[in-house]
Amino acid sequence: MDDKASLQPVQKPSFRPPLSRTLSNLPAPTVARLKKTTGLESHFLKSHGRPPWYGEDGNPISDAFVIGIAGGSASGKTHVARQIVQSLGSIPTVIILSQDSFYKKHDEAELALAFANKYDFDHPDALDMQLFASCLEDLKKCRQTHIPVYSFTEHQRLPRSEDRYLYGATVIIAEGIMALLDPTLRNLYDLKVFVQCDSDLMLARRIRRDVKERGRTIDGVLDQYLRFVKPAYDNFVLPTSRHADIIVPGSDNEVAIDLISTHIRRQLADRARSFRPHMVPSPSSASFASSPNNALEDKPNFILMKQTPQLKGIYTILRDRTTSRQDFIFFVDRLATYLVEKAMEYLPHKPKTVTTPVEVEAHGQMIQPCCLCGVSILRAGGLLERGLSRVIPDVTVGSLLVQSDTKTGEPLLLHTMLPECIRNRERARDAWVFLLDAQVGTAASAFMAIRVLLDHGVQPGHIILITFLVARNGGIPFLQRAFPDVKIVTGAIDDGLREVWLDQTPVESDGPKASSQGGHKAWVVEPGLGQMGDRYYLS
Numbered sequence: 291m292d293d294k295a296s297l298q299p300v301q302k303p304s305f306r307p308p309l310s311r312t313l314s315n316l317p318a319p320t321v322a323r324l325k326k327t328t329g330l331e332s333h334f335l336k337s338h339g340r341p342p343w344y345g346e347d348g349n350p351i352s353d354a355f356v357i358g359i360a361g362g363s364a365s366g367k368t369h370v371a372r373q374i375v376q377s378l379g380s381i382p383t384v385i386i387l388s389q390d391s392f393y394k395k396h397d398e399a400e401l402a403l404a405f406a407n408k409y410d411f412d413h414p415d416a417l418d419m420q421l422f423a424s425c426l427e428d429l430k431k432c433r434q435t436h437i438p439v440y441s442f443t444e445h446q447r448l449p450r451s452e453d454r455y456l457y458g459a460t461v462i463i464a465e466g467i468m469a470l471l472d473p474t475l476r477n478l479y480d481l482k483v484f485v486q487c488d489s490d491l492m493l494a495r496r497i498r499r500d501v502k503e504r505g506r507t508i509d510g511v512l513d514q515y516l517r518f519v520k521p522a523y524d525n526f527v528l529p530t531s532r533h534a535d536i537i538v539p540g541s542d543n544e545v546a547i548d549l550i551s552t553h554i555r556r557q558l559a560d561r562a563r564s565f566r567p568h569m570v571p572s573p574s575s576a577s578f579a580s581s582p583n584n585a586l587e588d589k590p591n592f593i594l595m596k597q598t599p600q601l602k603g604i605y606t607i608l609r610d611r612t613t614s615r616q617d618f619i620f621f622v623d624r625l626a627t628y629l630v631e632k633a634m635e636y637l638p639h640k641p642k643t644v645t646t647p648v649e650v651e652a653h654g655q656m657i658q659p660c661c662l663c664g665v666s667i668l669r670a671g672g673l674l675e676r677g678l679s680r681v682i683p684d685v686t687v688g689s690l691l692v693q694s695d696t697k698t699g700e701p702l703l704l705h706t707m708l709p710e711c712i713r714n715r716e717r718a719r720d721a722w723v724f725l726l727d728a729q730v731g732t733a734a735s736a737f738m739a740i741r742v743l744l745d746h747g748v749q750p751g752h753i754i755l756i757t758f759l760v761a762r763n764g765g766i767p768f769l770q771r772a773f774p775d776v777k778i779v780t781g782a783i784d785d786g787l788r789e790v791w792l793d794q795t796p797v798e799s800d801g802p803k804a805s806s807q808g809g810h811k812a813w814v815v816e817p818g819l820g821q822m823g824d825r826y827y828l829s
């Protein structure tokens with residue numbers, strides 16, 4: 291599993307040396323330079339892939355698991371959050387969301403007070419609770435969000451262009467001094483934690499941290515502490531401990547952290563679903579009887595290219611195991627171009643009149659201006675990209691890495707790299723997406739990819755799945771039942787879909803053996819086109 295680990299961002303403000311008063315007035319290149327020189331970056335955690343978070347109907351089954359951690363400044367909230375992540379071990383993606391990112395923007399007068407240690411950062415009004423709650427709700431509901439970035443040394447929120455895009459957490463840890471204050475926030479948590487720490491220890495830690503990491507002087511820290519931090523702790527922070535499910539000590543807290551991790555693991559296990567058997571039920575199973583019938587061609591939104599001799603000729607070359615790699619690449623690219631051209635027919639067009647070189651008007655059509663992008667399901671979806679860029683030269687193409695869990699056979703989302711226009715919810719609503727997948731067998735990867743696009747706000751009717759080949763007895767009917775508005779464009783349907791064991795240690799009998807013998811399950815479309823990625827990329 292470790293070879294599949296990908297990296298996901300975790301929000302936490304970081305140290306920058308004192309700079310100018312406000313970054314929001316600085317030109318973008320300067321901000322970029324400051325970022326580089328001061329290490330203002332997201333922290334990353336390993337993710338072991340996200341299993342399906344949706345059911346057979348395509349709708350999300352469960353929200354992300356959200357933990358709220360409150361406590362005084364320097365009580366150890368971040369430390370507890372990180373220890374929880376560490377003790378969870380091999381778990382799906384976790385995001386630590388710090389309330390510190392949600393300090394409000396400050397004007398010049400407020401900045402002057404802040405630099406004189408006379409601005410009250412410990413009053414609830416200093417934080418944009420509404421924005422914090424809406425970002426957290428987006429993540430909990432499996433939607434993407436954009437988190438502001440705050441600089442402690444500048445006492446300022448960075449320009450919007452610096453906001454961080456986040457998507458796809460299974461566990462979210464929200465931490466901050468006021469994390470349990472707001473009822474809207476409290477309602478979003480599945481587990482509420484308060485870190486209780488001795489005031490002297492908190493002050494000592496804060497002096498050390500703020501001097502070392504936040505560019506402060508000892509006098510400044512003490513001034514601010516006595517004027518604002520301590521009174522706010524007594525009035526606003528400590529009283530919220532009554533909402534906590536667990537009180538964790540601010541030091542020597544290993545036992546409490548262990549209890550919390552055990553609880554989270556149990557919750558995640560309860561939410562886990564096995565999904566894949568439903569996509570391709572065996573003929574003897576009950577779900578096969580209730581499966582949609584397999585006459586794919588009759589289904590609305592299933593677009594099979596006209597079976598001309600020319601098209602069949604290309605498939606014959608691609609199916610032939612003796613075809614050279616050079617020819618394979620040539621014909622894959624040609625076929626990809628045909629398929630993309632076919633998909634283009636389903637984009638909205640509008641009338642356009644032009645004047646020809648002989649000064650005569652011609653009435654034609656043009657694609658209605660819209661954001662059109664491609665998303666490849668890696669690795670083999672990339673084979674359609676050259677065809678896509680031949681038809682639309684300046685198209686932006688993103689990617690999703692989905693692979694099967696070798697133990698369960700379930701798809702795992704390992705990496706998400708989407709084009710800018712669909713990272714943003716408002717723009718995603720109007721965007722059209724060509725989703726590229728080389729072959730659709732069980733359809734488990736395509737299913738997951740479509741769910742990712744829907745989570746981002748892309749309309750199902752604006753998604754066109756383009757694929758070289760589909761399996762008749764595979765998961766396409768289930769995909770269509772869940773997402774009837776998604777169009778599927780393909781050039782061929784093959785009758786066979788066979789489960790095979792890969793990387794298997796040979797054993798004495800002739801039948802395939804269990805995964806404990808080293809192999810893992812995979813599905814092969816037959817007669818098929820072979821491992822297209824290998825044939826295209828590997829010599």
Ligand SMILES: Nc1ncnc2c1ncn2[C@@H]1O[C@H](COP(=O)(O)OP(=O)(O)O)[C@@H](O)[C@H]1O
Pocket residue numbers: 361362363364365366367368369370495499540541542543
């Ligand atoms: N259990 C602990 N044992 C030792 N040091 C700790 C512990 N918890 C926190 N610290 C230290 O105290 C400082 C503040 O902790 P941090 O987690 O950043 O606090 P908060 O997020 O509550 O402001 C850090 O330097 C951290 O390393």
Ligand SMILES: O=c1ccn([C@@H]2O[C@H](COP(=O)(O)O)[C@@H](O)[C@H]2O)c(=O)[nH]1
Pocket residue numbers: 362363364390393404411412441442444445446466467519
């Ligand atoms: O610009 C700012 C913003 C906040 N603070 C202080 O930070 C702490 C909260 O952060 P923790 O990581 O929980 O300690 C809060 O007590 C504010 O006083 C600041 O000094 N400057």
